[in-house]
Amino acid sequence: MTTPVIELQNVSYRYDSTLVLQDINLHLHKGQFAGVLGPSGAGKTTLLKLILGLIMPVRGAICADGQPMSGQAPRRIAYVPQVESVDWNFPLTVEQAVLMGRTKAGSLLPWPSREERELAQRIMKRLGIADFAKRHIRQLSGGQQQRVFLARALIAEPDMLVLDEPTAGVDMRTQEEILHLLTEINKEDGVTILLTTHDLNAAAAHFPWVICLNRTIIAQGTPEDVFTPETLNATYQGDMIVVRQDGLIFVQERPHWHSVHDLHPNPVPAHLPAVQPAGGSSDLLVEPDPQSIDKARPVDGKESRSGLSVSAI
């Protein structure tokens, strides 16, 4: 058994009088790809900050490469914070933002060296943001801003990446792209990856190792082992439905014994606008039939209940 890159032994942390994390025991090994899951306020970001050395535990010990960690952040770990955590109006171009990752490693001169600029160029190309190098950071989409932060972390040439909600606030396609990019970085460069997410389905589909956190570690393991209604109920304090099909896992919080029709028994009637096709044939007008909509609606709550219980098995 090799020495873990990061090891937490009985770590607890409190803000003022609130215990945020309690008795955390965690090993992360070189090349591991792990996701931390849990509801808001579960202590996910606090756990990341402890690992980064930004805060010190009130109890327990944290070791990096077998050595107890001191106050200063371990050099070989790079951090990707949440995109919303900064002011994107800050006067900075994409390239300058990426080069920030060389602050510690670079010279005392205020400008970057040629090698550093070439390195930045290569990384931006890999992440698909090279075309925006000279643009102001505000002119990017959420997914592109996420890539800027990722590029800034990669230019520090880290052994480990710690990412806080890298898929928050982006559309599904961008989320997929970012997660595949991280998988590639993990596989090809051997970079250890630890990230937080609130998206259980993305975690089930992309993470080989998940850590369910709610003040303490509820469970950790592969999604196949960990994603059971019992574990997820304990983590989210809710009623979770887990569906397994064709090697895929889907998770959904059970609606509170209602369908949309229970919630809205008499919705304000709506209809689609009539669309005139280019040909102009009036036969092809699309108009919904209010009768058919009505028929599609279940007669009572029983149908939807039985439908849900089937999928819960």
Add this chain to the structure above:
Amino acid sequence: MDFLLAPFNYDFFRTGLLAGVLVGALCGLLGVYIVLRGMSYIGHGLSHAVFGGAAVAFITKANFYLGAGAWGFLAAVLINETVRRFKISADAAIGIVTTASFAVGVAIISSQHRFTRDLEASLFGSLLGVSPEEVLAILIVTVVIAVGVILLYKQLLFTTFDEETARAFGVRTRWIDTFFSLALAAAVIVSMQRLGVTLIAAAIVIPPITARLLTDRLDRMILISVIMGSITAMIGMYLSYYVDVASGATIVLTQTALFLVAALYSTLIRRNRLAAIHYHV
């Protein structure tokens, strides 16, 4: 041409102008970081706090820099302690400590029944009475801070943009913050007599804000802010000489005029860009 050169026959104008230009550049430089950190009123608070010290130094006939410096340091400690012990927010603590300190200064002046030139200079800024020692003090502070900002440029940039992430990347942000606080205190103390307690905040805020309207890059923002700070100080000093108005007021009014021009310019540019986009669409 004579209009520009005539005042140069006077010794006091030459030293006053040099002091003004250096102070303008210094405030323009530090102002960029202050504005980007969202601390625009720190200069205002600090100068008011230091004024109490200046007044005490005046009645005890102690050295101005020593009195103002020690008082400023004491005010900073008091602010920190107030926040820590009474759990009140930093802005409220700054409000209490700095205005109380300013009130001490006002109390001392009003009890003295004579409004001396030095103290008037501390309040409104003056072109007069700049000693060669003062120019030297301003020069040393400006050079030290400029060299510090150049050497710490990358660290300052990262710390200002995102303090916590900078720390995670191994930047010693506490040292950076300490350097910044010391630099700011020193800048306020040496600038006070030229700009005046009440107007120093404007000299710290207006040039960087104007520069921000004109550029989207930090390096250019610093350059524009420093140049604008020193040029407006120069214009302000001439105005102060010819119109016989306190130099703090003439400098700040010149900066305000430039800010308005830049605001108008950036509005027009933006409108033109929008028009161009509509045209291409």
